Amino acid sequence: MWSVHRLREELVRRLRRLMRTGVPIAQCAIAAGLAWFLARHLFGHPAPFFAPIAAVISLGVSLGQRMRRALELVVGVSIGVGVGDILISFIGTGSWQIALVVALAMSTAVLLDSGVVIVLQAASSSVLVATLLPPATAGGLTRMLDAAIGGLVGFIVAALLPANPLAVAHRNGRLVLGALADALRGVGNAVARQDIELAADVLAKARKSQQDVEELRAALEAGQEIARFAPIRWRRRGDLERYGTAATPIDRALRNTRVLARRALAALRDGEPVPRPLPGLLEELAGAVVLLRDELASGVDPLQTRAAARSVAKKSTVELLGEGDFSMQVVVLQVRSIAVDLLQATGLSRTEAIAALPPLHPEEKSR
Numbered sequence: 001m002w003s004v005h006r007l008r009e010e011l012v013r014r015l016r017r018l019m020r021t022g023v024p025i026a027q028c029a030i031a032a033g034l035a036w037f038l039a040r041h042l043f044g045h046p047a048p049f050f051a052p053i054a055a056v057i058s059l060g061v062s063l064g065q066r067m068r069r070a071l072e073l074v075v076g077v078s079i080g081v082g083v084g085d086i087l088i089s090f091i092g093t094g095s096w097q098i099a100l101v102v103a104l105a106m107s108t109a110v111l112l113d114s115g116v117v118i119v120l121q122a123a124s125s126s127v128l129v130a131t132l133l134p135p136a137t138a139g140g141l142t143r144m145l146d147a148a149i150g151g152l153v154g155f156i157v158a159a160l161l162p163a164n165p166l167a168v169a170h171r172n173g174r175l176v177l178g179a180l181a182d183a184l185r186g187v188g189n190a191v192a193r194q195d196i197e198l199a200a201d202v203l204a205k206a207r208k209s210q211q212d213v214e215e216l217r218a219a220l221e222a223g224q225e226i227a228r229f230a231p232i233r234w235r236r237r238g239d240l241e242r243y244g245t246a247a248t249p250i251d252r253a254l255r256n257t258r259v260l261a262r263r264a265l266a267a268l269r270d271g272e273p274v275p276r277p278l279p280g281l282l283e284e285l286a287g288a289v290v291l292l293r294d295e296l297a298s299g300v301d302p303l304q305t306r307a308a309a310r311s312v313a314k315k316s317t318v319e320l321l322g323e324g325d326f327s328m329q330v331v332v333l334q335v336r337s338i339a340v341d342l343l344q345a346t347g348l349s350r351t352e353a354i355a356a357l358p359p360l361h362p363e364e365k366s367r
Helices: 002-020 022-042 050-060 063-091 095-111 116-130 140-160 165-193 196-207 210-229 231-269 278-298 303-315 326-345 350-355 362-366
Strands: none
Touching: 022 050, 022 140, 050 063, 050 140, 063 095, 063 116, 063 140, 095 116, 165 196, 165 210, 165 231, 165 278, 196 231, 210 231, 231 278, 231 326, 278 303, 278 326, 303 326, 326 350
């Protein structure tokens, strides 16, 4: 019975993954068929082998770099086809001929200071010319045109049948902001309990969060491209702009939280006294991060987040937290820095965010 339950869970998980990738699958299928149809019936190519391949590959590259990569694809195929056609016409086909063609095609691409996509496409295209499609069966210019047709069709299909640009942004945003909230809450619990092991565990997890930030940036880059070129996704631009505004401050907040976690761990190891309000402030910061996650996902201006971050900022003075030893003083400063980061994530400029902070030492007001 247990195995049947596990089997059902695994089946559900895989079906959900299939549903999430439904749009890319549909894009590739439609683009491949359309590229073949256009090359075969509109341009009269008898076997437009490169057209559907180019369409699928252009859809498979990073969305945020699709235009450049599609161009690189066509250039790479052109180099491979050109070198392959010329050499195979003179030296024929065989194992050493294939090795020579690939080496020369890749060398040509490298000498042109080309990117990885061009070099790899030059190699694979030259192999196809030397084996499956020798020069006698079709002209090199025809195959280059097929590659251009495929790359263009892939781009058009991506624009007319786009994925939801916010879906991946929401998913990655939840991961990043969840990691940030967990780290702040975890440090708060660790210092409240004087738990060195918990603090070390929180720091170790926080150090692994940078990959989530990079994936969020990639998701936003992809989403912005979709919203820029796909008419039916234009209305998503505002929501993506909110994420784009928040991305860099969130990255800084995570970095500052790692510093905070490291100094909190050092303070616990050194036996420094923990200011009584500190765990509560860290919990409030975590709550502000959760608010930011929810407001970004709802597509509204993060005004509640701004109010919550301001509330934490106003309380983060040395007088309130108590004069601690070195590490705890650093923790106090990091609380203020993270509050500023969150305020910037809501759309405030750095100057406006810093202005929301009270003086670190209240007596500074009277000077």
